[in-house]
Amino acid sequence: MHKKLRLGELAIQLTLLLFGVLSILVTAGIVLTLGEESLRFFASGQISVWKFFTAAKWQPAIGEFGILPLFSATLMTSLIAMLIAAPLGLFVAVYLSEYADPRVRAVLKPILEVLAGIPTVVYGYFALTFITPLLRSVLGENVVSIYNTASAGIAIGILILPLIASMSEDALGAVPRSLKEAAFALGATKLETSLSIVVPAGISGVAAAFIVGLSRAMGETMIVALAAGAGSALTANPFRSAETMTGYIVRISGGDLGYDTVDYNSIFAIGIVLFLITLGLNIVSRRIVRRFREVYE
Numbered sequence: 446m447h448k449k450l451r452l453g454e455l456a457i458q459l460t461l462l463l464f465g466v467l468s469i470l471v472t473a474g475i476v477l478t479l480g481e482e483s484l485r486f487f488a489s490g491q492i493s494v495w496k497f498f499t500a501a502k503w504q505p506a507i508g509e510f511g512i513l514p515l516f517s518a519t520l521m522t523s524l525i526a527m528l529i530a531a532p533l534g535l536f537v538a539v540y541l542s543e544y545a546d547p548r549v550r551a552v553l554k555p556i557l558e559v560l561a562g563i564p565t566v567v568y569g570y571f572a573l574t575f576i577t578p579l580l581r582s583v584l585g586e587n588v589v590s591i592y593n594t595a596s597a598g599i600a601i602g603i604l605i606l607p608l609i610a611s612m613s614e615d616a617l618g619a620v621p622r623s624l625k626e627a628a629f630a631l632g633a634t635k636l637e638t639s640l641s642i643v644v645p646a647g648i649s650g651v652a653a654a655f656i657v658g659l660s661r662a663m664g665e666t667m668i669v670a671l672a673a674g675a676g677s678a679l680t681a682n683p684f685r686s687a688e689t690m691t692g693y694i695v696r697i698s699g700g701d702l703g704y705d706t707v708d709y710n711s712i713f714a715i716g717i718v719l720f721l722i723t724l725g726l727n728i729v730s731r732r733i734v735r736r737f738r739e740v741y742e
Contacts, residue, residue, distance in 0.1 A: 479720060482713030489707050497714065503677035503693075505708040512715065514677035518594055518687035519719075522669055523662040525598025525683060526605060530662075531655055533602075534609030535644075538651075541610070542617040543639045561607035569671030572600035577672065580684070588684055592674025595683040600668045609658040616650020617643050649734050656730035660723045666691040690715045 487494060492510040500511025537557070541550055576596040581589045589595070620643050628638040644651065674686030675696055688696070694712045 475720065476717075479713050479717040482710050483717045486707065486710035486714045489710070491707055501679050505711060510711060510714075512690070512718065514679040515688060515690045515693055515715065516718075517679055517681075518673065518677070519663055519669075519689040519691070521681075521683055521687070522594045522598040522601060522665075522673060522689060523659055525595060526601035526662040526665075527655065527659055529599055529602025530606045530609050530658055534606050534654070534658070535613055535651060537606070537610040538613035538617055539639050539644065541614050543635065543643060557607040557610055560603065561611075563604075565604065565665065565667040566671070568600045568604050569597075569668040572596040572668060572672035576600060584684070590674070590684060590686050592672065592686040593684045594669075594673050594687050594689075597669045597672040597689075598683065600672060601662045601665050604665065604668065605658040605661050608661060609654045612654035612657065613647075613651045616647035616654065619650065620646040649736070653730040653734045656726050656733070660726040660730075663726075664691065664719065664723050666695055670695040690719050 486492070487497070491508050497510055497512055499513070500509065501513050502509040502511050503514045537553075541553060545553065573592075573596070576599050577589065577591060577593065580593070580596060581591075624642050624646055625638055628642045633641070669689040669692040673689055673692055675688050675692065676686060677693070678685065678687045680687055694715055697709065697712050
């Protein structure tokens, strides 16, 4: 019996090791591919690294490759998504963790999983055919463009809501029961215990959930490609059309541009920037968890 258990544990360890090595190899392949094509882009001599990150115009047809308009649109849609998903996700997590009856939780959890399983292209058409008309009917057709970053951001917020809610619930559920019982013993209500004890105690996991959700929002492709519009624009108006980094990558990679042209290679330079941003966000989330986890152990 013990021999079978050891063999099973060994098989699990080998499987995890295999997947770990595979993940490292895939990540290294992505970095090498993006890096090689990005070097070709900058080696063309038409754009310097400094101008690429500081110029405020992205018009490849006339040799303008400033990533700021694409980055600002990506940031805008992501922040709108977080304004939707962060408070709602935390509210859902607190309710499921502290208030929901087991039967209610058994119903709500699958609903959240259904939201997470809907293809992103469906969310894109939902933003274009429902959210945008709704915004135009409320705020006016002269205010809201048919393609806009607001509707795309709202749809992305709905998309990442299950992710934030699930991770936050796990963090709140890991809070020691003794902390809650101590709060109740001191006369705190359930609401006071939830907001003053449970949420602060699980703040590391909640913060990590928010950062992972932001990373997922910045990497979203199909929703922004369908709902945010094409054509770069450096604007702070969320009701106007603006192309994001991922939206530009989709448009160019699916177009008629020749391989190894400057326009085509620009998508790899954008890709490496997007990869570094999301990688940095994930590293920050892991550091937050490691830094604050010991406080409540």
